[in-house]
Amino acid sequence: MRRVENKNKEEELEHNPRLFKKKWIKDFIDRNLSSHELTVERIAQIAQCSTRTLHRAFEDESECSLSEYIWQRRLTRCAEDLRDPNSIGRTISDVAHKWGFTCSAHFSRSFKAFYGVSPRVFRDSARAG
Structure with missing residues (x-):
């Protein structure tokens, strides 16, 4: 059952670029939380996109901004x-x-x-x- 759930999530990520970006952003944040340099600007630089693109990718169902997250x-x-x-x-x-x-x-x-x-x-x- 777990395997089917994971496969469905993978397919959903593949077909929804915004979800993929949001997952990437959250994973990146969790891997780099201890860095004093972890900012929205730094994430955008690493992801090679604008801060606005990051905010848009993150805002769909979030109750808070990327910085607040x-x-x-x-x-x-x-x-x-x-x-x-x-x-x-x-x-x-x-x-x-x-x-x-x-x-x-x-x-x-x-x-x-x-x-x-x-x-x-x-x-x-x-x-x-």
């Missing part, structure tokens, strides 16, 4: 690391920096806006179980 993916990966018991020795700034945030204060504000609590409270509550 990058931030959300970074925040999600930070949250995963903050929950991870293996990252106990790492500071919150280390985790933020690992996933492409260059300013700890900006990371903390963004994290709190997205999750409703500060990174420290989030980590402490995850550790408390």
Whole structure:
């Protein structure tokens, strides 16, 4: 059954260039989240297209812009690391920096806006179980 689902998705990607581009964009973002240079402009440069083309490829069913998607993916990966018991020795700034945030204060504000609590409270509550 799984094989049929994958085949259908592959056929759908082949026949819908916009879906293919969106998948490529998401895969590229996930592979490069830790890079401080990951921006819409940089993705466009690598993909050899305009930023507008990227935005159009991404906007179909997305609830957020491409830039917002990058931030959300970074925040999600930070949250995963903050929950991870293996990252106990790492500071919150280390985790933020690992996933492409260059300013700890900006990371903390963004994290709190997205999750409703500060990174420290989030980590402490995850550790408390």
